[in-house]
Amino acid sequence: MKKRTVLLTLVIAIAFIGGILTGVLFSANTSNDRTVITKESPKSAIKPQTKIVPKVEKAQSKVLIGYVQDFRDPNVVDYAKLTHVIFSFAHPTKDGAILLNGDASLKNLRTVVKNAEKYDTKVMLAVGGWFHINGGESYEYFKTAISNPESRSKLVNELTSIADSEHLDGIDIDFEHPRSKADAANLATFTKELSTQLHSKNKELSIAVYSKIHAVTLTEIGFVIYEPSMFQDVDHVNIMAYDGQWDDGYHAANLSPYPFTEKIVNYWADLFEKNNLPKEKLVLGVPFYAQPEDPKVKQVSYAAIINQDPANAAKDTVSMNGTTYYYNGGSTMKKKTTLALDHGFGGMMIWEVGLDSQGSTSLTGTISHVLKDSNSEPIKYYSVKK
Template sequence: MKKRYLLLSLVIAVTFIGGILTGVLFSKNNQKQERPSTLIIENAPKSAIKPNPKELPKLNKVPSKVLIGYVQDYRDPNIVDYSKLTHVIFSFVHPTKDGGVMFNGDLPLKNLRTVVKKAEKYDTKVMLAIGGWYHIKGGESYNYFKPAISNPKSRAKLVKELTNIAVREKLDGIDIDFEHPRTAADAKNLAAFAKELSAQLHPKKKELSIAVNSKIHAVTLTEVGFIQYEPTMFQYVDHVNIMAYDGQWDGGYNAANLSPYPYTEKIVNYWTNLFDTHKLSKEKLVLGVPSYAQPEDPKIKQVSFAAIINKNPAYAGKDTVKMNGTTYHYNGGATMKKKTRLALDHGFGGMMMWEVGLDAQGSHSLTGTISSELKALNNEPVKYYTAKGY
């Protein structure tokens, strides 16, 4: 019996020790397997053995608040401060009555392509505006735009032409500038045009914006009825660029009515109420401001904000200046900050300028002033980053 116990104890001891040795060997082998695999080059110095770099996802700028700048087709593309803008809207191409699209010669097309290349460096989007006030063939664009969008066949042709241009020229979208829909039929046809163009652009990841009249009379500060829009149209666009300027023509010429702050307040309130009533996102609303000055003497031409600053940088913060034998009215830096706050306080998606080719360069630039104010008010940069495709 004693021998049996001794034999049993010996078996248990051997089993126990064997288990320990097995565990140690398994642990060492397992540690080796858990090491990251590395390509080993025999006899190579340690410095030559490098892990393959992991490619990071491409980052794409997405604006929290937009700053849109129109630029006319004859401007030097080098004067635009792309770094401060989220969008550049190249203006204009012209509609034909049968739904065609016309550039104003070879230079505009060349300039557009230059704008696209320069904007790409800053991830600034480039859109192409169709319409405007004047037409390449003379007179108002209205007389060409209206028939183009009134007939289903010519409207479909115009949609196709614009979509093809957007794809061919690597644009980020199209801007509609139909000035101005004057009847219920105009409003209906414009809405149909926006819907059909949206259906072509959005699947291609391209944007659609529309420039709209302020809808407020600069003198009476009441709604004007001679311009009509179908509110349902705004569901199809990404940005509604409100032309909150050129009030000098309302109720008899008065340069002081170009774009004063009380006028802008009424405009902002009108569009805020309209979008709230129809349950539309106010983020689509973009408040437009002028970068030019209007003379009290109508025989004298407008001047750019750049010309005012070149005359005297001290005029940057003012809204009036005496030059060329007359008094000019404009929006200086202080007013631009105030308007930017007004827009954001009402839930607008950002600001728009007509047009950046008239802006001053350097520290007094209105583009820079508005951009800085958007950053300060939004408590984040105008442009932030997100991983593309995530």
């Protein structure tokens, strides 16, 4: 028994000493090298090429700009269909101040801003127009204000200030019309100075322009002059493609017929192409009123024509109260909108929304539908660059 015990004790001791020696040796071998070695996966002989994402042409959102006069009920405006509402007008004074048409005008402006906010529609204030609040044409007032550096600077500051204080999205220039190279140069300078101030505040600047086409001869009119470089400083160029009835005598049918508009669109598209200006800035203006064949009779609204008979929406002429009226019905509006889009224009402009009918015959709705369809065209893909 003793021999067995001694032998067993000897075996355990040898095993214990061997384990200690093995641990010491392992520790010594690993303490000097902590590098973890991983087994590499075999490399493929085929190297995958980096995929280049094709450039996608984003659909430009087309604008639908509607002017509204300061005496209109702000609630008649269809804000949901418009991208911009231009409140008309602020009247420039010769020393560079601006005038609104009393407290009622200011109240309506503020209501327009409040209503437009619900639909994410932008609100701008137009300065100028044809008639001045102090009488006569606005031309002399506006011309004097922008001809002098001090009054011009004052006008820029006044417009920027009201844009800030009334929470407007921008200003629209409606100088009707520059009639000399000096006028054109002063307008360009004024536009640049106002653009600098407004754009620094993330506000927009647009300008209303004469059609530049004679409604009878369909040729360029030279007595209205613009410096093309000026259009670099604005976001939208609203072309007043109407009121052709006054060209070469009085012809009510020349208010805004399609051939007249076609010439206007071609003229402005060519002008912008020649001067390397983006045609997306161009906005085609259309009338929402009717011109009477008898010049002694007043114009009537499109709404009045529809109120007489909704079927008049499909026409361009109508006889009312013994007088023939010329206007643009729904079919012509669709055709004009398509014409503008086909020439790369950025959208359409309305003079003015307070003259429109309601419901299914609304011209605002007609134009909006065509623009909406153009915005929902299938996405185009360009070829992948190599």
